[in-house]
Amino acid sequence: MSANVTIADVAERAGVSQASVSRVLNGKASVDPEIVKQVRRAVAELGYTPSLAARSLVRGRNQTVAMVVPDLGNPLFQGILKGVSVAAAADGYRVLVADTDEHVDDEEATALEARQRCDAVVLCAPRLPDDRLRALVARLEPVVVVNRRLDGAAVPQVGIDYARGVRELVDHLVGLEHRRIAVLAGPAQSASNAERLRGIAEAEAADPGLDIRVLPCGSRLDDGFAAADAVEAERADGATAVIAYNDLVALGLLAALRQRGVDVPGDLSVAGFDDIPLAAFGTPPLTTLSVPRAELGAQVWSRLRGLIGGASDEHELLFQPRLEARASTAARS
């Protein structure tokens, strides 16, 4: 079994020194072809596998990165996780997940702890306030921040241009004659929520005819479901369209509206965000903003790999969401 075979055994069997075995295995320097052959044979015969623990100790590297997310149940994060994971795997890296379950105060501890086990970490949509986050990020060092703008930190960031996306969505709705729009806000500490709201504010400022009301909500299915009452109140008050924090919220809302017999998009247009796989299969199919999750994940890995390799990088990369107009939004009737 590979378990107990050490490099010493291989060396002995091949009749060479451990150093040579190591050289062969790592392709360092030039080694006598004969020795190479001997070593390879010995390795094969013994079924030798280098101990990763020993290797990490001496190299100070793990070949593992951590991804810290606020909620693994969110399809957006799942998509990014998968993207990072696939890209990293191609370079022999694995990823370890840590779910903070939206507990802001666990974020630091969790991230720090994860960092101990890994060569780098990707912080997904951290909920921490700016100053604490900046401090944290400094201690995490090889780190990339996803979906959270953080000024004044020498850290690569990759995110989604929610502000612009939401403006696009508003434009879409305005094009459909909607003027009174309700917005279902996400978690208060979510930076991407703030970005969305910023976009909303910009849109409102640009078009005085608009009347947008922001309602507190959340990020999950049941949040959307529970928001139905508030939405109905807005509708009674003249709102004809709703922009939900994300697709999950939108789908939850859709379900609740259906129960109440509200027709979407006849009585009310509803739009989401993220274009999760289910969005296209909703009732009705959901108008939403599509974000390239997998590609984003790949980009994150590419940055991360650079940092691990010692590069320094503090660029910010913003993906532009693309409007996916489907049946849940329609011209005001």
Place this chain on the structure above:
Amino acid sequence: MSANVTIADVAERAGVSQASVSRVLNGKASVDPEIVKQVRRAVAELGYTPSLAARSLVRGRNQTVAMVVPDLGNPLFQGILKGVSVAAAADGYRVLVADTDEHVDDEEATALEARQRCDAVVLCAPRLPDDRLRALVARLEPVVVVNRRLDGAAVPQVGIDYARGVRELVDHLVGLEHRRIAVLAGPAQSASNAERLRGIAEAEAADPGLDIRVLPCGSRLDDGFAAADAVEAERADGATAVIAYNDLVALGLLAALRQRGVDVPGDLSVAGFDDIPLAAFGTPPLTTLSVPRAELGAQVWSRLRGLIGGASDEHELLFQPRLEARASTAARS
């Protein structure tokens, strides 16, 4: 920074030996309270954090387990992952995910590679044929297999009693006067699919009045969506109910049927499996079989921990799914 502080530094600062520092940190043996105080102070002052790499080398343990899944996009696996992850975290363990993306032939390599980095692995719904799986499992050793029955392997298994669940579902439909039922099968290599089919066969055998047709399908949203034609053909042929491989498939099917103007449950009853969060929010809310994902995950961890601790365990644990009758199934009209 914790990065460069070693136990030697702490020892020096505290004026004691490394051994004592180690003892204090691990709470082994009894140490002079005075020394304990010194060490703690030195640790705090230096901001010392033990190197996990060094620790793993000497202990031969990682405090990390791997979870290998065929598709992270599946909410069932996400739920189990979360369950395992939370339970493991409570014991200071982290989990590393490896997604084989339904590539059967990568399963062995992926699992083996993951095992190298971890103290144990949980194999989720492996698609490997029995003999290869048995061989693999032997090499993985501390391992628990989820959602796959594997006879003749000394390995704990935890799963879901799909056969019984599906019989329950059939009973439910029969109670609603359905006799001709279409079944959308999952991935061919999926063991849980085989279990479901076994349940179907049993139900059919028990009730000669039943006429159940199995259609090939898949495990994802679009599989269900794409199955609509086949389902319609069955319906034209007299089928009045459909049992989908899982909720994702059911939801995809629902979407396609809606496009076609088929009324569910009026024209056709549809049931799923797993009770994913979205099931209750479908149109109509989906009748499904609920499985306790988080609890299952916790059980998996509990088994795993035992194994890591050296216990031997080859019990099989089967969770009984619970019928969640909702609006997508109704009496045949």
Place this chain on the structure above:
DNA sequence: TCCTGCCGAGAAAGCGATTTCTCGCAACTG
């Protein structure tokens, strides 16, 4: 022909913990 330089391979020194071994000292027994 002799010296310098280079190259390849083995010996040995870490990497940073844990754990066994050893030893001194105090307490306990007969």
Place this chain on the structure above:
DNA sequence: CAGTTGCGAGAAATCGCTTTCTCGGCAGGA
């Protein structure tokens, strides 16, 4: 009072690699 016995703490070995150091041999230049 002498001879264990026990206990606490430091020294050193160990885990399994990588990498530097060292040295012998061989080729090229003077």
